[in-house]
Amino acid sequence: MSSPKRGIVVESRPSKIKENVDMPRFRSLPSAPELGTSGRSIEGAVDRPAITSVYMSALTPSRLRARSDQDRPGHRLLVREPLRLDCGIDFGPFTIAYQTYGKLNLDRSNAVLVCHALSGDQYVADPHPITGKPGWWETMAGPGLVLDTDRFFIVCANVLGGCMGTTGPQDINPATGEPWALSFPVITVRDMVRAQKRLLDHLGIDTVFCVTGGSMGGMQVLQWAASYPESVFAAVPIAAAARHSAQNIAFHEVGRQAIIADPDWCGGRYLSLGRRPVRGLAVARMAAHITYLSEAGLHRKFGRNLQDRHAVTYGFDADFQVESYLRHQGSTFVDRFDANSYLYITRAMDYFDLAAEHGGSLSSAFKGTRSRFCVISFTSDWLFPTSESRELVHALNAVAANVSFVEIETDNGHDAFLLHEPELFETLRGFLTGCAEHRGLTRSW
Amino acid sequence: MPAPSRSTALDFGGPDSQPAAMDSAAGGLRRDLRLIAEMIDPGARVLDIGCGDGALLAHLVRHKNVDGRGMELSQSGVNSCVGHGLSVIQGDADRDLEVYPNGAFDVVVLSQTLQATRQPRKVLETLVRIGRRAIVSFPNFGFWRIRLHLLFCGRMPVSNLLTHPWYETPNIHLCTIRDFVAMCDEIGVRVERSVTLDRHGRPYSLDPRGSLANLLAEQGVFVLSENLCNIKAAAHAAGQQG
Numbered sequence: 129m130s131s132p133k134r135g136i137v138v139e140s141r142p143s144k145i146k147e148n149v150d151m152p153r154f155r156s157l158p159s160a161p162e163l164g165t166s167g168r169s170i171e172g173a174v175d176r177p178a179i180t181s182v183y184m185s186a187l188t189p190s191r192l193r194a195r196s197d198q199d200r201p202g203h204r205l206l207v208r209e210p211l212r213l214d215c216g217i218d219f220g221p222f223t224i225a226y227q228t229y230g231k232l233n234l235d236r237s238n239a240v241l242v243c244h245a246l247s248g249d250q251y252v253a254d255p256h257p258i259t260g261k262p263g264w265w266e267t268m269a270g271p272g273l274v275l276d277t278d279r280f281f282i283v284c285a286n287v288l289g290g291c292m293g294t295t296g297p298q299d300i301n302p303a304t305g306e307p308w309a310l311s312f313p314v315i316t317v318r319d320m321v322r323a324q325k326r327l328l329d330h331l332g333i334d335t336v337f338c339v340t341g342g343s344m345g346g347m348q349v350l351q352w353a354a355s356y357p358e359s360v361f362a363a364v365p366i367a368a369a370a371r372h373s374a375q376n377i378a379f380h381e382v383g384r385q386a387i388i389a390d391p392d393w394c395g396g397r398y399l400s401l402g403r404r405p406v407r408g409l410a411v412a413r414m415a416a417h418i419t420y421l422s423e424a425g426l427h428r429k430f431g432r433n434l435q436d437r438h439a440v441t442y443g444f445d446a447d448f449q450v451e452s453y454l455r456h457q458g459s460t461f462v463d464r465f466d467a468n469s470y471l472y473i474t475r476a477m478d479y480f481d482l483a484a485e486h487g488g489s490l491s492s493a494f495k496g497t498r499s500r501f502c503v504i505s506f507t508s509d510w511l512f513p514t515s516e517s518r519e520l521v522h523a524l525n526a527v528a529a530n531v532s533f534v535e536i537e538t539d540n541g542h543d544a545f546l547l548h549e550p551e552l553f554e555t556l557r558g559f560l561t562g563c564a565e566h567r568g569l570t571r572s573w
Numbered sequence: 574m575p576a577p578s579r580s581t582a583l584d585f586g587g588p589d590s591q592p593a594a595m596d597s598a599a600g601g602l603r604r605d606l607r608l609i610a611e612m613i614d615p616g617a618r619v620l621d622i623g624c625g626d627g628a629l630l631a632h633l634v635r636h637k638n639v640d641g642r643g644m645e646l647s648q649s650g651v652n653s654c655v656g657h658g659l660s661v662i663q664g665d666a667d668r669d670l671e672v673y674p675n676g677a678f679d680v681v682v683l684s685q686t687l688q689a690t691r692q693p694r695k696v697l698e699t700l701v702r703i704g705r706r707a708i709v710s711f712p713n714f715g716f717w718r719i720r721l722h723l724l725f726c727g728r729m730p731v732s733n734l735l736t737h738p739w740y741e742t743p744n745i746h747l748c749t750i751r752d753f754v755a756m757c758d759e760i761g762v763r764v765e766r767s768v769t770l771d772r773h774g775r776p777y778s779l780d781p782r783g784s785l786a787n788l789l790a791e792q793g794v795f796v797l798s799e800n801l802c803n804i805k806a807a808a809h810a811a812g813q814q815g
Contacts, residue, residue, distance in 0.1 A: 522672045527674070528618075530640070532651075532655045534651055534655050535663060555652055555655050558656035558658050561658050
């Protein structure tokens with residue numbers, strides 16, 4: 129594994145934060161219509177040429193290779209000391225790719241750790257190096273925003289098993305000289321968090337002011353609070369749950385089977401063979417993307433509107449806008465994501481069950497915690513419904529933890545945490561302001 | 574059940590009736606809340622159930638440095654509280670108190686909310702279990718104006734405190750001060766202190782067991798605790814089981 133020297137953080141390009149974002153966006157969608165934002169019309173969807181098939185997005189040969197990470201912007205840390213994973217393997221050395229925004233104060237007390245979701249990455253607030261699209265939480269993190277980079281030092285690391293610079297199945301296994309593929313160990317959310325802890329130790333941050341993230345990011349937040357309670361001053365799990373439900377595991381299984389059924393997957397060895405299972409990965413993404421939206425949201429954005437035509441074609445072209453949109457989601461996803469990473473990360477989410485780690489009692493996971501929690505859910509999120517957040521709140525109450533719980537009304541479904549939700553921003557800003565006062569951080573915003 | 578929000582469902586009238594500012598000094602607090610605030614020691618762990626817009630909680634956190642938590646039924650109230658830096662959860666006194674451990678708080682406050690709960694007796698028992706002390710305030714249905722209203726008008730009373738018509742009131746379990754004290758006696762809850770307030774919010778020290786208090790008070794504020802005999806009996810029972 130070619131990596132920087134021990135303990136040295138290599139910065140290829142300084143992180144840069146763009147000026148205030150003008151409008152909220154869909155995550156990482158190049159030419160997709162901005163349908164996720166309230167108040168936007170869907171004309172864009174009509175104007176855009178229909179993507180008739182995900183098969184059209186065949187990748188250029190250069191993209192079939194394992195990507196070189198060295199030219200990616202951001203920081204990299206080589207962790208030499210192996211990490212004991214939940215599966216029992218001592219894994220390492222490995223690389224953590226991460227981004228930082230803002231400055232760490234002298235007390236090292238203003239760090240905010242952002243944990244990304246399944247298909248996210250460390251590019252929270254600067255352009256994605258592959259798609260060129262704005263950071264996935266650019267509406268949340270930046271100067272003067274809720275995660276104010278003038279006040280906080282924001283860190284986000286690509287998860288273990290990911291495909292944006294942190295060691296994952298697409299990287300070369302030094303023992304074989306081939307990509308890890310399925311010989312990569314199965315990782316868990318707790319393993320991801322253990323890796324992040326190494327990073328924070330390296331940065332000299334004993335206590336994080338706040339750990340936050342949505343979806344799988346929220347799972348990591350909870351894992352942080354359970355595994356390292358002394359290191360977490362405030363925890364904000366958004367649209368998350370303390371365990372992955374049967375329904376969610378089922379959806380993940382559909383996605384994985386789509387990848388595995390793709391002939392180009394080749395038992396996971398596609399990179400060595402110069403192939404990529406783009407069709408399977410695209411279908412996985414399409415199926416998953418439906419779960420991120422809500423019926424009401426889909427109806428509002430698309431209804432039964434037709435795509436670039438006045439009548440149905442009596443065929444299997446993308447007659448409907450919603451089909452075109454999903455195909456677009458699928459085809460753009462494969463440009464930036466590795467199929468085996470998708471298998472590993474979905475598996476990590478499936479295995480997540482915080483109560484199981486603590487003898488079946490969720491409240492035991494938080495016993496004695498002094499962290500301040502703010503649990504946030506969305507009314508139309510059926511992937512991580514409010515009932516699961518409420519269960520978490522009850523568990524926290526059972527140990528008399530300091531917890532706030534907010535449900536935000538929206539029809540944006542699970543994806544709401546990535547979109548422009550003013551109430552989410554206000555709530556989180558208020559919560560962080562209160563926490564900052566208790567933490568003794570300068571109150572000047 | 575509609576939310577018995579403090580600033581809307583139970584309007585006291587008079588100068589203190591404006592929705593309380595989040596950073597209110599004691600003077601800006603509603604009279605009964607001011608009285609409750611005075612009963613709470615600095616630095617205490619406090620749970621305010623039905624905290625509405627968070628006026629009492631904000632006051633206690635800012636001026637008494639309490640470790641304050643809130644619970645509120647209305648989502649807009651919760652979001653506003655959290656947006657102002659208060660630790661508040663969306664929840665229901667009937668459903669969401671059970672999970673708290675014994676003695677989790679020094680003081681549990683239930684102000685103008687008991688009459689809107691489905692099971693007031695169970696709620697009260699839970700209050701004194703999870704808090705070393707409970708402070709409960711409620712409108713007195715034995716208040717003379719209410720009695721006269723029913724007597725002469727023959728219709729369900731609507732007053733400064735009970736502003737809703739019968740068909741849309743959240744107040745489903747109204748009681749008199751005498752009813753309340755009788756229930757406390759029945760379930761072994763100790764009344765440590767009681768203050769009755771007249772219709773202008775002025776406190777009177779009337780015996781809550783006397784008929785005068787039941788007639789003259791528009792509302793009562795009670796400081797309650799679990800009866801020590803009960804605790805000993807429970808401990809004894811637990812010991813026998815063990």
